[in-house]
Amino acid sequence: MNEPIITFENVTKSYHLYHNVIGGVKNFLFDIPKAISSIKNSRFEALHNISFEVYRGETIGVMGRNGAGKSTILGLIAGVLKPSKGRVSVNGRISPLLELGAGFNSELTGRENIILNGVLLGLTRAEVINKMHDIIEFSELAEFIDQPIRVYSSGMVARLGFSVAIHTNPDILLVDEILAVGDVEFQKKCYKKMLDFKKKGVTIVLVSHSPDDIEKFCDRAIVVVKGEIGDIRRIASKPYFTNPESAFIRGMVN
């Protein structure tokens, strides 16, 4: 438990706002000085000098209002974003459950998408094929697995995405508000799977707007307020409703 698996050291993330440039080569060339000054000036600081550590095997919740910077934190952990200042270090294999089915192709069948997605998430083709049976079984989509996924409902796509992502043997599972998509039965199954992961010592970072979820799963919760860390609280004893910490979290969210 003492070894940090994710470390944020004084991380600042600012986004350039490229709207002038995205206007195109034409706009850029016709107004070069304006374009350059607008690139320099229009920055938006989404995270301001934050530091925290997540320890191996820990489940940590991330909460905060819309636009607070939660997804930005996960993007930095996943390595798709780079910090503008400071350092992010991650020691382990990540399975990003940021958007289920990212990279699925609607023309391909469920089975073909499993292979495609599994490889994109870092498995070799042979590994995916070995796990094919388990993935299909977990998704409960055996009947539809050889149909193109454009005929799937959005919940079915999400189920397939979840199944692939959890079968990639991650050290770190990043979960960004995705548990709400499946039906109640499937949600239960996902929770159960996440608890299994927790038991196996997988580190989980869970973004959720639901204080209940955070309390149920997490050892600690980070509250992000406008790009800064409002507080890091240990979620201690249960039941939750009498726990002052959870009252605090509820207060932050509401």
Add this chain to the structure above:
Amino acid sequence: MRNLEYYRDLILVLTQKELKVRYKNNVFGYLWSIGHPLAFAFVFFVAFKVVMKIQMEDYSLFLIAGLFPWQWFSNSVVSSPTVFIGNTSLIKKVNFPRHILPFTMILQEMIHFILSIPVIVLFLFIYHKSPSFSWLYGIPILLVIQFMMAYGISLMLSSLNLFFRDLERLTVIFSTFLFYFTPIIYSESMVPKEYRYLINLNPLSPLMISWRNLFLNGVLEPTDLAISFAYSLIALILGYYIVYKRLSWKFAEVL
């Protein structure tokens, strides 16, 4: 070792996906990919041979030997700007080597080109010619050179298009320009003497001339080869190190 296997599988799976999506596994897909350059060849044949009476023997063979490799290049270039944009959700969420996307796109276009070579052979036979042994080394060499060229240009266009979204339109205009300034529907010797030195300023000319010489005469001119290799290397270095490497970390932000 694992890394190598991973790259291989990534390329394999993504190429398979492209081929499946494009053709839905049917044979007519193949016919489409040769139908396009053949249609062009027909149009140019009518315009320049039938109507304008160009002085050249076996003009249709001449056209095909140049248009097929050109088609590979121009398809690659024209699809480049949308390569990253078309994979937005993936790039925003998953950290994988993004240059694999243009790589597989070019690879896929290359496969189409290779599959169209039998059509060139067919035309050779029609004109009582035959493939030469030099194809055995000539084709792989030119494939590599053209791959490098197309990949370099593609990395540039696909990356820059995320920042300048109208690049897509410019690319189409640019590739049309390039087509008419490359000796494909005419031969180098038809270019007036005073302009001939300009031919090799076009990076595509020595390459396309090499393809045609190889297909029609079984010859590889070392100078053409050297010049086109140099151009390809420049394109690759510019595309990968100067453009892609510097911009790729921002992709997830601007998509």
